[in-house]
Structures are given as C-alpha cells and as structure tokens.
Amino acid sequence: MITTAARLNSVHEYYFSQKLREIDALNKQGKNIINLGIGSPDMPPHPDVIKTLQEESTKPNVHGYQSYKGSPVLRNAFANWYQQWYKTNLDADTEILPLIGSKEGIMHICMTYLNDGDKVLVPNPGYPTYRSAIQLAGGICIDYELKEANNYYPDFDALEKNDLSKVKLMWVNYPQMPTGQPASIKLFEQLIAFGKKHNILICHDNPYSFILNDEPLSILSVEGAKDVALELNSLSKAQNMAGWRVGVLCGNKERISEVLRFKSNMDSGMFLPVQLAAAKALSLGKDWYESINAVYGKRREKVYELLDALHCDYSKNQSGMFMWAKIPAGFENGYALSDKVLYESNVFITPGGIFGNSGDNYIRISLCATEDKISEAIERVGN
Structure with a gap:
C-alpha cells in the first residue's frame, strides 16, 4: 500500500476548500447560497x-x-x-x-x-x-x-x-x-x-x-x-x-x-x-484606492445591518475586507451560528474558530459581495 508522507498527518485540507465543495453541493440542490465567507475580490482590476x-x-x-x-x-x-x-x-x-x-x-x-x-x-x-x-x-x-x-x-x-x-x-x-x-x-x-x-x-x-x-x-x-x-x-x-x-x-x-x-x-x-x-x-494613483474603498465602505454599512440582524457585537474600527464580530448568547460557538445561517437562511459566513480557538465565539463576514447580495442576505436572515 502506498501511504502519504508523515508530514501530512499534521495538517488537514484547507477549510474553505472543503466548505466550498459543500456549498457547491447545496447549490446543485437549488439552494442558491449567498457566500459571504471568502475574501476574494469580486471587482475587476483597473x-x-x-x-x-x-x-x-x-x-x-x-x-x-x-x-x-x-x-x-x-x-x-x-x-x-x-x-x-x-x-x-x-x-x-x-x-x-x-x-x-x-x-x-x-x-x-x-x-x-x-x-x-x-x-x-x-x-x-x-x-x-x-x-x-x-x-x-x-x-x-x-x-x-x-x-x-x-x-x-x-x-x-x-x-x-x-x-x-x-x-x-x-x-x-x-x-x-x-x-x-x-x-x-x-x-x-x-x-x-x-x-x-x-x-x-x-x-x-x-x-x-x-x-x-x-x-x-x-x-x-x-x-x-x-x-x-x-x-x-x-x-x-x-x-x-x-x-x-x-x-x-x-x-x-x-x-x-x-x-x-x-x-x-x-x-x-x-x-x-x-x-x-x-x-x-x-502605478495606480490615489483615485484607484479611493474608488474601491468607496465600494467597500458602502458594503460595510450593509454588513453592519446584517450583524445587527444576527444580534452580534462588533467594533466599527476595523480595516480590511472583512467584519469580525462576537456571536450572541445562545450559540455554543461560531460554527453553530454559521451552520444555522447556512442551513436555514442559505447564507454562508465564516466561523471564527477556523482561525484558532481564540476565535471560537466569533464570526467573520466578507465584504466581497455586492450591496444587493448583502441586502438579500439580510432579508433571508430576517425571515
């Protein structure tokens, strides 16, 4: 029998690699998952x-x-x-x-x-x-x-x-x-x-x-x-x-x-x-960075609404293309909230525990989705 190298025993398949397969399977069932998990910019380069x-x-x-x-x-x-x-x-x-x-x-x-x-x-x-x-x-x-x-x-x-x-x-x-x-x-x-x-x-x-x-x-x-x-x-x-x-x-x-x-x-x-x-x-100038940040800034405002709908606590003093938020009482950890939102609302958000056990009581939401998509996610969660 051919076995894998011992070095692979210490690592697992990357979380998003595994989760995207699950989301793909759900989409094939007609779920139309809104993915707010991954930080892959949805806008094109200049x-x-x-x-x-x-x-x-x-x-x-x-x-x-x-x-x-x-x-x-x-x-x-x-x-x-x-x-x-x-x-x-x-x-x-x-x-x-x-x-x-x-x-x-x-x-x-x-x-x-x-x-x-x-x-x-x-x-x-x-x-x-x-x-x-x-x-x-x-x-x-x-x-x-x-x-x-x-x-x-x-x-x-x-x-x-x-x-x-x-x-x-x-x-x-x-x-x-x-x-x-x-x-x-x-x-x-x-x-x-x-x-x-x-x-x-x-x-x-x-x-x-x-x-x-x-x-x-x-x-x-x-x-x-x-x-x-x-x-x-x-x-x-x-x-x-x-x-x-x-x-x-x-x-x-x-x-x-x-x-x-x-x-x-x-x-x-x-x-x-x-x-x-x-x-x-x-070589792009200040105008380029201002233009993409204008988009992300509007999306972040919508994500605030989503986090409020989920009853999460969060700071508005955050940089980058994600929002990090503490889960409300009643959930064992971020995985539980993430799964509930995925299976009941068809919206994927990232459980904070994938980043280490210090993130167990948190979730992360990506800004790499349009305002319309985030608004639809808010509506689904509300329903």
Whole structure:
C-alpha cells in the first residue's frame, strides 16, 4: 500500500476548500447560497492593467522562462510603490523578490528557515496557512493569544515570561486578519525590538493595508527593521488581482538571497505579461484606492445591518475586507451560528474558530459581495 508522507498527518485540507465543495453541493440542490465567507475580490482590476496583459501577451518574445528574481520592471515598480505609499526605501535589485502569490511566500519562508523542532510564534486568531506551513516544514507552533481587550496586539509582557530560546520565527499580520485591527508604528517598533532582543525573525504579512485603512504602514519603515524582519505583500486585495497570483517578499539582501535559494527550486518565474500588468497596477494613483474603498465602505454599512440582524457585537474600527464580530448568547460557538445561517437562511459566513480557538465565539463576514447580495442576505436572515 502506498501511504502519504508523515508530514501530512499534521495538517488537514484547507477549510474553505472543503466548505466550498459543500456549498457547491447545496447549490446543485437549488439552494442558491449567498457566500459571504471568502475574501476574494469580486471587482475587476483597473482596465489599464487588463489592457497591459492583453497587449503584452500578443508579443512573440514573452512566453519563455523568466528570471527567478522577477522582471526588473516589476521589482522597480514594487520599490516605487513602497516609497510612495509606505515611505520605505528598498533596493529593487537586492531587497525585493516577486512571488507567485504571497501564500506561497509563507511556505518559502518556513522551508527556508525551519528545521525539525524549531518553534514559531503564531497569532491566535490568525491566518490558518501560517500554522500549516510551519507544520509542513517540521516546525512547532506556539500560539500567542490576541485579545480584544488589548486591541488584538501581542501581549509582550506575557511573551517575555516564556522560554523563547528555541523560537526562530514570529508571524504577525496588520491590519490583522481576521480581526481587522489596524497597525501602528508603536506596535511595529515593539515587534522589531522584541525580535532583536530574542534573535527572532519577524515575518509580517501585509496584504490588507489599503482596504478601508487611512494610513497604510509597512513594518520595514521602522528603523533597523530590515535587520530582523521580512514583509510579504500582495496585489490580490487592493488591486483586485487575487487569481493573478502576484505577491512580493521584501527584506534585506541576505534574507532575500536565502529565500531565493529555496524558491528557485520550486518554480521557474512568473509569466512576463502578468508581471508587466502587475507593474501597471502598482502605478495606480490615489483615485484607484479611493474608488474601491468607496465600494467597500458602502458594503460595510450593509454588513453592519446584517450583524445587527444576527444580534452580534462588533467594533466599527476595523480595516480590511472583512467584519469580525462576537456571536450572541445562545450559540455554543461560531460554527453553530454559521451552520444555522447556512442551513436555514442559505447564507454562508465564516466561523471564527477556523482561525484558532481564540476565535471560537466569533464570526467573520466578507465584504466581497455586492450591496444587493448583502441586502438579500439580510432579508433571508430576517425571515
């Protein structure tokens, strides 16, 4: 009998992969499920981005293998973007590594730095892929709880009481997903000081900083951050390019070179027209971000109504394309509320428990649906 590798024993199929199959089966039964669970932008990229892809794809010399480090055009576009929006200087030749999606970058980092038994600090609640990538790489996840009372920031005093001698990485993500907690320079300064003190590589995942957020921030803008931090970013959210799979890893020359040693054995670069279209997307101005945030802002107002209909408690001080809310009394956990809404109202919302047990009493609702769809969800829940 052929068996799977032991490394798969520590991970399960991604929750949304499994749930989407169930939703598809319900739709085949005629249920017409309204999906408010997944953060996949339903709006298209800017027309000039699509035009660039179309025009570049017709050229005869763009279809071969590309540089493992990415096109200089894209790397320079990322450097300019970081300077314009984050006030952060990056060397396009040595401190920027384009990725086929930032989710892949999480795996690249874990495989580059973790040996069997190395420990990693993981946010709870937090993006499930951090945990999966750590375990697949042989690492051990050490949860650090994010509490609403502390604005979903790490409790550094509590962390200092632990034995951190075997901790090699720390995953952080602000604006935080799923809680929507915005970042602050003070927080980033604390993280960099903590990483330096304990020789821990701070890995910041930063895909949400332009969505309903007045002040985009990068951890690399903090003095000395490059000594101890890496940052992942993405065009999936703010540029509406989730399916294009364009991300980036930023950090000092040594870190980028180390990750490239792993990455260059995993893929052969990104299709050049996609890279050139991504560079066009990175050149978009303030009007673009204001236009998509105007849409998300109206949708968020409708989601407030939905959460009120569900009798949930929530903060209006959230960034990103989700709303995080505490479930009402009477439900065992977010899974129970999610299932009730799915099977009785034909609306899918995400149970907070998939992000860690600290999210058990919460749900998350995506803003990636039209106002009409959200209004229909409100009506269904009301009925």
